[in-house]
Amino acid sequence: MSIEKRILGVHELRATKTSKGTRVTGRAASYGVLSHSLGNFKERIKRGAFNKILATNPEVIATINHNPSMILGRTGNRTLQLRGTDAGLEFDCELPNTSYARDLHENIRSGNLNSCSFAFELNDGEDDEYSYEDGVAVRTINNFKALHDISIVTTPAYPGTEVDARNLVAAEVRLRVERMGRVQAIAAKRAVSADAWADLGDWLAQQRRNDLLKLIED
Secondary structure (H helix, E strand, O other): OOOEEEEEOHHHEEEEEEOOEEEEEEEEEEOOOOOOOOOOOEEEEOOOOOHHHHOOOOOOEEEEOOEEEEEEEEHHHOOEEEEEOOOEEEEEEEOOOOHHHHHHHHHHHHOOOOEEEEEEEOOOOOOEEEEEEOOEEEEEEOOOOEEEEEEEEOOOOOOOOEOOHHHHOOHHHHHHHHHHHHHHHHHHHHOOOHHHHHHHHHHHHHHHHHHHHHHHHO
């Protein structure tokens, strides 16, 4: 599965000064928020989805615009601290005494920089599930395979919790959603029961591997 990224808006990002220096705090991901359309599906993160990965004490860095050469902190030396709350994934980063970090602090304070993002990976077919809500495919993320970074970003792809799905969402995800659309259309035509729809969901999971093989062959 490829690395994906998600973005949050201004209300989740704060810059402060303390006796120990400057710091940035915010929420890198929110639970239970249904995204806008990501091309052909929407997405939400299930409450507690970060608990499993955070329990492994992952090595995560904080950056500007996902640029590893502009590092702000890391969990390994505790300049970056992550915690799961009832609302989502919160972070607290002690900024280094570098020119770009000082510029970052001022740009956040003035409102020029106003969004957070995070980069992650999922276990294929294990950490997410798909359903239909009001005729729209919805991807629910239940767990995370890896958490690579949290980042302060210049421009969000969409307001709120969003992602530029056209470039960042793996082709395998698109295949699954497209197949769900075909199955949903068949179910509607045949007026299948809820139990039959569940059976179709099981069949969909079995077909996913065939889609991946086809994708590789192509």
